Structures are given as C-alpha cells and as structure tokens.
Amino acid sequence: MAKASGPEGMDYLERLPRRVVTLYLPLAIFVFVLLFPFYWMTTTTFKPDEELYDYARFNPFWVVRPTLTHIYKLLFETSYPQWLFNTMLVAVASTALSLFSSVCAAYAIERLRFAGSRYIGLAIFLAYLVPPSILFIPLAAIIFQLGLYDSDWALILTYPTFLIPFCTWLLMGYFRTIPYELEECALIDGASRLQVLRWITLPLALPGLISAGIFAFTLSWNEFIYALTFISSSENKTVAVGAITELVEGDVYHWGSLMAAALLGSLPVVVLYSFFVEYYVSSLTGAVKE
C-alpha cells in the first residue's frame, strides 16, 4: 500500500505483459526513432569510405574498421576549427549581453514597477513571438548601413533580439518567486536598489540565471538564418552555416566529413545540456508556463 501513494498513480495495478505492450514497446520505438539520426551520424563519421558506399559487403549499421580520416580532414583541411571558434565567440558574447540586459529589464519590470512597466512586460512577450524569418531582410539592410556586414558584431548584436525577450520573460517569472520582504528588509537597513539587486535578488535568482544562460547559449549556437544572411566570407562563418555552404563541393557530397561536422558541431551543446538538464528543462517549461 505504501507504493500506491507514490506520484505514479495507479500503475501498480497493471501486470507486466500489459505494461510491455502499452508502455515499454511504444517508448522503445520513440527512443529508437529519436536517437537513430544521431547513431547514423556517429557511425558515418567513423566509417572509412569503402564501407560507407558499399552496403553489399558491409552491413551499414556497423563500423567494421573505424577511422578518424573524416575528422582529420575536417579539422586540418577546412576552416572548421575557425567556424567552431566563431560560433563559440558569438554565442558567449550574445548570451552575456542578453543576460545583462535581461536581468536589468526583468528587475525593473518586476520589482521597480515604474510607470507603464506592465505594458513593457507585455511588449517583451510580444517581441518573443516575432520570428527571425520575417526580420532578416530589413535587418540585413540595417546591418549593411551600420557597416557591420560580414563581422562577428552583426551576429552578437542581432542574436539578443530573440534572446532578450526570452531571458527577460523567464527571469521575470523567477524574480516573482523571491519574497519581496527580503528586499524590503535590505532597503530598510539602508541598502541602495543596486545593492539589493547585487546581494539579495541575484544570488536568490541564480538557478533562473543559469537556466536562462544555458538556453540562450544553445539558441545562439543553433541560430542559422541571421548567420547565413549577414556573413559572407568563409573565415567568419559559424558551424551551421559553414557546414551547409562550404563542405558541399558541387554535386560531390563528402558524407563522412559532413557527418563529422554535424557531430562535432552538436557536441558542445550536448555536453553543456547533459550537465544542466534540469535547468534546461525548467527554462523550457518555464517559458511556456509563465
């Protein structure tokens, strides 16, 4: 009976064969389908070319003689390391910029409650819903006018357009959960607003900051359309853009190197994600629930 009071409800009533058919089997199919492209990406990366294009002699699901030639080619014969560096730089800089702006904005909207803060909050939410696909053409014109075309700054300054609304919205929700009395006590003790933010609110909102930071970093790592539009020279490209525009030579696809590029480009976000799964999930669900 003790088990029955657990959060899992009434599953204890079910017998094993029924659970296999209604739960484990469908779940296994889901997991298989969701993971298969990654498996395929990985095996292709480590397959030598003769295995890659010969399904008659080699079973395509296995790697008989793993090789690092594709990765070697990618790292030493293309600008891939440079793209990785660019992506990292842009992602870190735009995340830092967005986090700073969002903390200030969220604190102002949620706690200072200046005149009109409610409408600003609503405007931030609406800004969250503007998709990059309708902004990139006019933005390209602006970037061109500002002389930022084909530079890292073009991306560092435009990524916050989708990061700030997201982070602000998330942090507003977090600040709301911190008891206002704590801040009042500090104010009565003579702390200034800035001190309150620095020493009271921010430490308490740290989980929210991490969530917002992780999510913003992943979003900017994954961004594609701005990077494709605003960057033209090979050495300034990001991983996603470089992989799709530079690694394909005419009609010859070097699938091994392409898959290696996809695998290596995904690794940083996947590693980061694996360390902070809980934060990531909470920011994903928090953004929807707030």
Add this chain to the structure above:
Amino acid sequence: MVADAQPIARPIPAWRRLIGRLADDRNVLGFVFMLPAAAILLLFLAYPLGLGFWLGLTDTPIGAPGHFVGLDNFISLAQDSVFWLAVFNTTFYTVVASFLKFFLGLYLALLLNRRLPFKSLLRAIVLLPFVVPTVLSAIAFWWIYDPQFSIVSWALIKFGLLHSYIDFLGDPWHARWAVIAANVWRGIPFVAITLLAGLQTISPSLYEAATLDGASSWQRFYYITLPVLSPIIAVVMTFSVLLTFTDFQLIYAITRGGPINATHLMATLSFERAITGGHLGEGAAIADAMVPFLLAAILFSYFGLQRRRWQQGSRD
C-alpha cells in the same frame, strides 16, 4: 544585510546625494535599467519590423536605395504561381506537421508520465533532438534521405517491404513528406516535455477517485487530463505552429525548396528572392504576407493565456 554603516559616517558631496536620490526614484531607475534591453530591441527588432513593411512597398535591390512602388510587389506576387505554391506548401507543412507533433508529443508525454525506471535519463534523451542544432541534424536527415545510400530504403528492402530505393527528395510529394518527417522528429520533444511538465501537476488522487467511480481510461483522459492540460496545450501549440509556419533552416538544409519548388516555404522563398536574387523589396513583401497569420497565432496564444488565468482564479 551586507551593507555596512560606514559610508553614512563620511560626509557625502552634493552631487553624490543627487545621484543617490535619483537612484532611489523608481521611474528614473526603471528607465536606466530598461536602457540596454530597450536600445537593442528598438534598434534591431522594432525598427526592422517597421522597415520590413516599408521595404515591401519598394523595389529596393541589395546595396542600393529603392523607390516607392506602392502595392506593385503584392500585385505581382498575387499573379505568381510559385508564391501560391509556397503558400500551399507552408499551410500543408504547418497543418500536417503540427497535428503529428501534437498527437505524437502528447502520446510520448503520457508514456513518460507513467511509472518508469530511469525516468529522468529517458527525459534527457528524449529532449536531445531539440537541443542539437537544427541544421546539423537536418544534414543527417539529408544523408538518411540519400537516393542511393538511404538507410531507410536499405532496411525496408532487407525486410522485404520494398523492391527499389525510394527517391525521397526527387519526387514532390515524397520530398514534402520527408521534410515533414524531419520537422516532426525535431518538434516532438518540445511538445512532449512541456506537456509532461503539465501532466506532473495533476494529482494522482483525481485518477484514483475517478477509477473508483468506474471511469474508463478514456474517460479519465477526457475528463481529467485534457481539461487540466488544455491551457498548456494552447500555448505550446501556438509556439509550435508559429515556429513551423516560419520554418527556414530545415528546408534550406535538406531541399533548398526543391524539387521544382515543391517544398518552398514562404520563408525560404523570401530568402531566395531577397538575398540570392537580390530583390530585397519582393522578399520583404513575401515576409509581410506571413504577418496576418502570425497575428492570428498571437491572438490565439493571448486568449489561451487569459483562459488559464481565469481557471486559476476559479480554483482558488
């Protein structure tokens, strides 16, 4: 707590006292705090949004000023069969992919909500497709859909279900379904994990009580799960529809709009006309044509949120 009394003991210059007073005024401080975010959002979000509408009314080429041409762009688009094909493709893509994402995502969320070993590990694995950069996983799909070396075709032939390789990306309808499959693959985790968060808020005692009253599993789903979940479903699906409708990366990576424009979405078509073709004005007009739909989705989301507030109020 941490602030000590020392600064007060020292004499304070007048200008610092003024700053101190301004810093305690909520409107002044609020304005200063809003500055960084507001500057970026006004310059790179609000201004381009307005500029986009203006560009749609001009014949601006890349790198040169254009002239006001009124509604010419829209009139020529209305007679453009490729544009209408893109509208059809976008609608088809959005409707089919969103339905599939919703039902499969809800099903996966219901599965993950049951008693399971390694639950949090499973949840982490399931979310992977959403975390990995879309373009990079799209390249993997491109390889999976290869006409000669498709692993899907190979496996189906091995099982005896098929006799020849499928030309996934060469045939218009095959290509449409192929990109929908890739989009659904990427979208399921988002729907499933957010709905799972909603499911976890439902108390199991509700289900126990309903079972004792003789409710079937379908009735428990329809009368308990669905009503509690519906506000979250509204928001999640608004986002999902919005992202699918304005999708760009997946199409660009897998088909670039081909074969013969069969998978061109409005976003990819506007990119092709504006950036590849150099007609910023025409591309902007296509992007503008997406806005009415966007507004509809935002209104939908707004009423979804309203309903949630009302529900919360009545629960208290």
